[in-house]
Amino acid sequence: MEQYVIKGGNPLTGEVEIGGAKNAALAIIAAAVMTDDTVRLSNVPDVRDVNVLLGAIEDIGAVVKRPEKHVVEINGSTIHRLSVDYDYIKRIRASYYLLGALLGKYHKAEVALPGGCDIGSRPIDLHIKGFRALGASVDISYGLISAHADRLVANHIYLDKVSVGATINILMAASLAEGKTVIDNCAREPHVVDVANFLNSMGADIRGAGTESIRINGVKHLHGTEYSVIPDMIEAGTFMCAVAATGGDVTIRNVIPKHLEATTAKLAEAGCQVVEYDDAVKVIAKGRLKHTQVATLPYPGFPTDMQPQMTVVLGIAEGTSVVTESIWENRFKYVDELARMGANIQVEGTIAIVNGVDHYTGARVQSPDLRAGAALVIAGLAADGITVVDDIYYIQRGYESFAEKLQGLGAQIEQVSSEHEIQKFKLKVS
Ligand code: EPZ
Numbered sequence: 001m002e003q004y005v006i007k008g009g010n011p012l013t014g015e016v017e018i019g020g021a022k023n024a025a026l027a028i029i030a031a032a033v034m035t036d037d038t039v040r041l042s043n044v045p046d047v048r049d050v051n052v053l054l055g056a057i058e059d060i061g062a063v064v065k066r067p068e069k070h071v072v073e074i075n076g077s078t079i080h081r082l083s084v085d086y087d088y089i090k091r092i093r094a095s096y097y098l099l100g101a102l103l104g105k106y107h108k109a110e111v112a113l114p115g116g117c118d119i120g121s122r123p124i125d126l127h128i129k130g131f132r133a134l135g136a137s138v139d140i141s142y143g144l145i146s147a148h149a150d151r152l153v154a155n156h157i158y159l160d161k162v163s164v165g166a167t168i169n170i171l172m173a174a175s176l177a178e179g180k181t182v183i184d185n186c187a188r189e190p191h192v193v194d195v196a197n198f199l200n201s202m203g204a205d206i207r208g209a210g211t212e213s214i215r216i217n218g219v220k221h222l223h224g225t226e227y228s229v230i231p232d233m234i235e236a237g238t239f240m241c242a243v244a245a246t247g248g249d250v251t252i253r254n255v256i257p258k259h260l261e262a263t264t265a266k267l268a269e270a271g272c273q274v275v276e277y278d279d280a281v282k283v284i285a286k287g288r289l290k291h292t293q294v295a296t297l298p299y300p301g302f303p304t305d306m307q308p309q310m311t312v313v314l315g316i317a318e319g320t321s322v323v324t325e326s327i328w329e330n331r332f333k334y335v336d337e338l339a340r341m342g343a344n345i346q347v348e349g350t351i352a353i354v355n356g357v358d359h360y361t362g363a364r365v366q367s368p369d370l371r372a373g374a375a376l377v378i379a380g381l382a383a384d385g386i387t388v389v390d391d392i393y394y395i396q397r398g399y400e401s402f403a404e405k406l407q408g409l410g411a412q413i414e415q416v417s418s419e420h421e422i423q424k425f426k427l428k429v430s
Contacts, residue, residue: 001393002393002415002416002417003389003390003392003415003416003422004377004380004392004395004402004403004413004414005386005388005389005413005416005425006362006380006381006383006386006387006388006389006411006413007385007386007412007413007429008362008380008381008382008383008385008386008387008412009246009383010246010381010410010411011246011247011285012239012243012246012406012409012411013248013249013250013410014251014409014410015250015251015252015253016239016251016253016405016409017253017254017405018231018235018239018252018253018254018255019043019070019231019232019235020043020044020045020229020230020231021190021191021194021232021233021234021235022045022047022050022232022234022397022398023094023164023189023191024191024194024195025041025045025229026049026050026053026092026094026097027094027097027168027172027194027195028041028194028195028229029041029044029050029053029072029074030053030057030094030097030098030100030101030172031097031172031199031202032074033057033074033076033079033098033101033105034076034105034172034175034176034202034222035076035105035221035223035224035225036075036076036077037075037077037224037225038073038075038224039074039224039226039227040071040072040073040224040225040226041071041072041073041074041227041229042068042070042071042226043228043229043231044070044071044072044229045229045232046070046400047397047398047399048393049092049094049397049398052088052092052095053088053092053094053095054066054072055088056088056089056095056098057074057079057098059084059088060080060081060082060083060098061079061080061081062075062076062078063078076105079106082106082108082109083110083111083144084109084110084111084112086112086143089111089112090112092397094165095112096111096124096165096169097168099145099147099169100127100168100169100173101172101173103131103147103148103149103152104173104175104176104177107136107148108147108149109146109147110144110146110147111144112143113144113145124145124165124166126161126163127165127170128140128145129160130157130159130166130169130170130183131147131149131169131170134149134155134173134174134181135149135150135151135152135155135177136148136149136173152176152177152178152218153177153178153179154174154178154180154181154216154218156181156184157182157183157184158183158184159183159184159185159186160185162187163187164189164191164192164298166187167186167187167192167214168187168191170183171192171195171196171199171206171214172195172199174218175199175204175205175206176221177218180215180216180218182213182214182215182216183214183216185212186208186209186211186213187299188211188298189299190210190233190256191230192209192210193209194229194230196210196214197209197227198225198227199222201227202222202225203219203221203223205217205218205219230256230259231254231255231259233255233256233303234371234398235398235399236252236260236263236281237260237263237303237305237306238309238371238374238378239405239409240252240260240264240274240283241263241267241309241313242309242378242381242406243272243283243284243285243409244267244272244283244289245285245312245378245379245382246285246378246381246382247285247286247287248283248285248409249283249285250282251281251282252280252283253279253280254279254280255279255280255281256279257278257279257280260281261300262299262300262301262302262306263302263303263306263310264281266292266302267283267285270289270290270313270317271288271290271317272284272289273286288317289313289317289318290319291314291318291319291320291321291356292317292321293321293323294307294310294314294323294324295326296325296326297326297327304325304326304328304331307325307371308331308334308371308372308375309371309374309375309378311323311335311338311352311375312338312375312376312378314356315357315360316356316357316358316359316360316382317356318356319356320356321356322352322354323351323352324350324351325351326350329349331369331372332347333368333372334367334368334369334373334375334376335347335352337365337368337372337376338360338365338375341360341361341362341363341387342357342359342360342361342383343360344356359383359384360379360380360382361384362384362385362386362387363383363388364387365379365380365387365388365390366389366391367389367392367393367394368394369394370394370398371398372394373389373392373394374395374398374399374402377389377395377413380413381406381411381413386425386426386429388422392415403415
């Protein structure tokens with residue numbers, strides 16, 4: 001088991017480079033098997049979830065090459081099995097994208113019910129509703145979702161709730177359906193747009209991605225392409241919050257500032273200065289930050305995937321902040337851990353009342369999921385003394401070289417794998 005051990009108190013300074021968006025890359029990798037030609041993807045983050053999905057498509061027969069750390073070449077012409085192993089699925093929720101991709105291309109797919117971070121009940125009824133509307137039969141039995149169709153035929157689909165996964169999954173299957181599909185009440189997240197752009201670069205005909213209504217003219221075949229994944233707005237936002245919590249001054253490069261607007265706005269309300277450049281943002285935090293209100297919403301609202309990191313910032317801001325989580329009902333599990341570092345936060349259902357304390361104090365804490373784990377690291381960077389974050393497996397699902405990037409900004413953080421190494425770090429920094 002690995003841990004991050006952190007000596008807090010250093011304001012972060014300097015420059016950091018953001019990688020490709022994990023959640024865009026996952027959908028794009030699944031969509032890449034929809035052609036028999038080779039697809040070359042760049043700016044693919046080298047994180048665990050991406051590597052698990054690459055393993056899953058290799059396992060069903062696709063050829064995957066990685067000529068460079070962030071470049072992946074995929075050829076789906078050799079796929080010989082349309083059933084994706086439970087071993088892969090239980091580790092990442094995004095494996096459900098293979099349902100849409102394989103159903104679109106082969107009219108048949110079988111995928112185990114997905115796992116992923118435990119942040120609330122994670123239904124997939126809307127994905128299934130979409131596949132059925134396109135003419136597929138979908139069955140769930142023995143933990144497997146099986147979908148098949150003689151023909152996929154376009155339809156008008158209304159999503160009862162805004163869902164990133166359902167929008168993308170239906171988009172993929174509809175790209176190879178007969179006729180014009182319209183999906184209403186779509187997710188507008190930048191990665192939905194990225195997947196649509198990617199599919200269009202393969203010959204799909206998708207319009208309106210980024211709005212609440214997407215129109216897809218089905219095509220017969222998709223072809224090979226070269227495509228670069230968009231920057232990760234959540235990785236960028238995580239560094240922005242780390243700068244805010246530590247009172248630092250950092251330029252965050254390779255970002256699309258527009259995608260960061262909700263995080264930028266909340267950090268500015270809390271008293272940070274955020275300067276936007278073409279493909280970078282600079283965050284400067286001086287003095288004590290102040291309270292504000294945050295409510296998570298689908299894009300362009302404040303992202304749920306930034307909620308724990310922002311709460312950690314507000315936990316040491318002056319006054320009382322209110323944070324409302326409206327996407328996942330179980331996303332405040334880290335608050336108990338944060339309390340062990342001195343936070344004063346009361347959670348009532350989906351609302352957290354955050355009474356800002358003067359400072360956090362180092363403690364041994366456990367990472368309950370990906371974003372909450374990153375948030376606890378931020379708390380450790382801001383805290384007095386030593387923090388050990390256990391179960392960093394979760395963090396590695398979505399952050400590449402997290403400790404190294406933070407070290408580059410002056411943080412005292414190390415990835416360790418034994419109590420002996422923790423003691424060694426303590427001696428070194430004392
Ligand atoms: C994606 O999950 C992301 N995961 C999540 O990021 C992110 O938190 C979420 O979108 C919201 O932005 C990936 O992209 C791999 P949803 P997804 O379908 O697609 C309800 C991270 O930290 N819903 O948009 O699974 C659902 O319960 C991860 O990187 C249904 O009711 O989320 C939730 O309340 C964690 N029925 C809401 O919609 C459905 O069929 C939004 O979920 C599907 C969803």
